[in-house]
Amino acid sequence: MVELRRSNRISAKKEPLDSESAEPIKVKAKTESKVTKPNGKKEVKNEDSANKLAELQIGDDIPDLTLLNQDDEPISLKEVASKNKLVVFFAYPKASTPGCTRQACGYRDNYSELKEHAAVFGLSADAPKSQKSFQTKQALPFDLLSDPKREFIGALGAKKTAVSGVVRSHWIFKNGKLEVKRVQVSPEVSIEEGKKEVLELAKSL
Template sequence: MKPKVGDMAPDFTAEVAGGEYGESSSISLSDLRGSRVVLVFYPKDQTPGCTTQACALRDGWGKLPGEVKVFGVSIDDLKSHRKFIEKQSLPYPLISDPDKEIVNRFGVWVEKSMYGKTYMGTERSTFLIGADGRIEAVLEKVAPKKHLEQLLDALG
């Protein structure tokens, strides 16, 4: 079940690469308390929609408040994340969730369909988490080209 505005964000510990975390590190959401955190869930590194979304966030990086910590989250492994970060010059870290623990806790591992076939995948959603650990905003099924604009509105 997807957490709603006002709920405590589900805690997790996962591997992360990029930004201040370098090649590889471990991070827990609870360690980030005291800062606003943005978790950008996306389906897959290096795919057209995800690249469009990631590059729009990169290009609009200077518009985001400096104190906000932004993380991309997908089920890709760290090797894939490092390639994506390098190829697209992403300024923010990517969290690896190969066991689908985080996508399940945030309710974004869902049934999808394409060309008449159904399959399980990550719903493109973004969660804005307040410094107190509560969810301030949920952007569901965002369009890659409109994501930055919606995120800036949510950040106020």
């Protein structure tokens, strides 16, 4: 958040104070920002999602969220959807575990065909560093998104519990709207059905 600039004459006026901190109240200027924590780690703060997002249903628009990828780069979901008619997100509980590796590698092995029609993203609550290690070790050709607060994961209906965990799932957005929602599937079903659904949707474009 940034404080609005004021001329010297205007800034001489008293600013409203926060009743608890006695500090000047700052004005919101952006809906999202990239923050560097004291430990050097980055995170994206999606201020518009401070209120819990409702679970997405078929036909709903992709939410206006930004997540970091494995390289600590911010990825805007809205921007991704605007540039790709089909977007696949597959969620896994934890990077580099057996089932998650099978799922990610399945999308990797089918990527040459999938990329002809859709953008593909892996998604979990893992930190970017863990995602990078997973991507490098398995030679994954697509971005892995980090959602530690499970904002997007929650909106997609894939929180395992209210406090932790991710349910293995996949979703497909068509022209920015949710078209396919498959929550709680096996790695093999996610791969096979995800590919089949992409190819079917591609025919309608």
